[in-house]
Amino acid sequence: MTRPPAPTRHVHPVRPRCTIVPPFILARLAETAPEPVAEGARTTLQLDEGLFRRRRGVAPSEDSSERPAMDDGTGPNRSVHDAQNATRLPGVLVRAEGAEPTGDVAVDEAYDGLGATWRLLHDALGRDSLDDNGLGLAASVHYGRNYLNAFWNGSQMVFGDGDGRLFNRFTASLDVIAHELAHGLTEYTAGLNYQGQSGALNEHVSDVFGAVTQQYALDQDADVADWLIGAALLGPDVNGVALRSMAAPGTAYDDPQLGRDPQPATMADYVDTTDDYGGVHINSGIPNKAFHALATRLGGPAWEAPLQIWYDVLTGDIRADCTFATFAHLTLAAARARFGARSVEADAVAAAWASVEVEPAPARQPTRTPAPSTGSDADATTRVVLRRTGGFAGLTRTASVELGDLPDVDAEAWRLLLAEQRLESMASAAPDERPTPDSYSYGVRCDAPATDVTLPEPAVPQDVRELFDRTLEA
Structure with missing residues (x-):
């Protein structure tokens, strides 16, 4: 018997920087590729950084995008614009819902891709667009010149044309269109933080919806699908098959210009890094492989x-800082709730996570009792003094906490901040990050390792601000 979809939990959307081509690929191209490819990569990185700064509110927006009109629940409401190789959005409206094809391949591919993603959400999951409230789907094509990326900016899709050698036009892959739209779905449901394991899960969810949207459009079963993300993106000069492979992470490309696919397939090869927001495009290979294992x-x-x-988990009781182990636990619980504790589906979920060496574990709840199994003995006595001043009300709030008293995920985040001197890096960049009216200022002091910094709110990344706020509330 088919059960009704799980209820949707609406949350205030988060604003990560969501692009399909990871920054580490672009950075490599900017340094090693011949011109004009290197110039295109440098331009793309600059535009992407501007996007990130605008979404954080530390740079003025050049966009005039408005929230698209809602659909009527029976079909999507799509609008595709031509940016005309400029970077101001949305550009000129060239195809509205119900209009005939324009003959511009990028316009018509974007239009069809938006519709295919809407149909998967509506027909398979009973969801009315990304927000479950009829959000219109907008896109802009021909963004910039030789722009080597595509992204979701919080209200619409944006596609570059590529360079024709390394990257084709970014509307050519349906899975890429669905991947980027799914970042919007995550914003309106789980709101997964775009950092570390929760950020890798954010990317993973988008890869899942990208791959499955393509399979749904082609009416493919799991065992005949290619499970590739961005297969149509790679140009004739690339030695590779796609940007990522969900079936075999780490094998998508091995190219002198792009480098070698760095994705791990199991926790044994998990990559600890501060690049790419803690490896969100890298370690997503682990849950990707788990989903592929489940589906096949x-x-x-x-x-x-x-x-x-997976959708039941996204729309259920999930924390924004979810880890792989917690996500595995939630998917197992969702399978048991929907299909039965001893169902084939529940057993398959357990086997899928075991195949990638992730052991399901429930989220740890905040506690004031130090957990002896967390970190070293020194962690339990490492004290951090955090002070927040300013804001609309001009109030000051201070917390003096030992890392051992915090939830495990927060304690680990603090250890990384202190050990990697990220706070000092933020402080050194602070002169370029001007405080905005009614914003906060944060002060952090710690004896070991010695730390004493003051940070204006715009200089603090979203994941760190959220850590600060949780610590103050704890």
């Missing part, structure tokens, strides 16, 4: 049981 073990369409289980 069950067989049939991946948009049935596998996608429904």
Whole structure:
């Protein structure tokens, strides 16, 4: 018997920087590729950084995008614009909902891709667009000149044309269109923080929806699908098959210009890094492989049981700082709730996570009792004094905490901040980050390692601000 979709939990959307081509690939191209490819990569990195700064509110927006009109629940409301190789959005409206094809391949591919993603959400999951409230789907094509990326900016899709050698036009891959739209879905549901494991899960969810949207459009079962992300993006000069492979992470490309696919397939090869927001595009290979293992073990369409289980988790009781182990626990609980504790589906979920060496574990709740199993003995006595001043009310709030008293995920985040001297790096960049009216200022002091910094709010990344706020509330 088909059960109704899980209820949608609306949250205030987070604003990560969501682009399909990871920054580490672009940085490599900017340094090693011949011109004009290197110039295109440098331009793309600059535009992407500007996007990130605008979404954080530390740079003025050049966009005039408005929230697209809602659909009527029976079909999508799409609008595709031509940016005309400029970077001001949305550009000129060239195809509205119901209009005939324009003959511009990028315009018509974007239009069709928006519709295919809407149909998967509506038909397979009973969801009315990204926000479950009829959000219109807007896109802009021909963004910039030789722009080597595509992104979701919080209200619409944006596509570059590529360079024709390394990257084709970014509307050519349906899975890329669905991937970027799914970042919007995550904003309106789980709101996964774009950092570390929760950020890798954010990317993973988008890869899942990208791959399954393509399979749904082609009416493919899991065992015949290619499970590639961005296969149509790579140009003739690239030695590779796609940007990522969910079936075999780490094998998508091995190219003198792009480098070698760095994705791990199991926790044994998990990559600890401060680059790419803690490896969000890298370590997503681990849950990607788990979903592929689940879908192929069950067989049939991946948009049935596998996608429904993942969707139940996204719209259920999930924290924004979710880890792989907690996500695995939630998917197992969702499978048992929907299909039964001893169901084939629940057993397949457990086996899928075991195959990538992730052991399901429930989220740890905040506690005032130091956990002896967390970190070293020194962690339990490492004291951080955090002070927040300013804001609309001009109030001051101070917390003096020992890392051992914090939830494990927060304690680990503090250890990384202190050990890697990220706070000092933020402080050194602070003169370029001017405080905005009614914003906060944060002061952090710690004896070991010695730390004493003052940071204006615009200089503090979102994940660190959220850590600060949780610490003050604890």
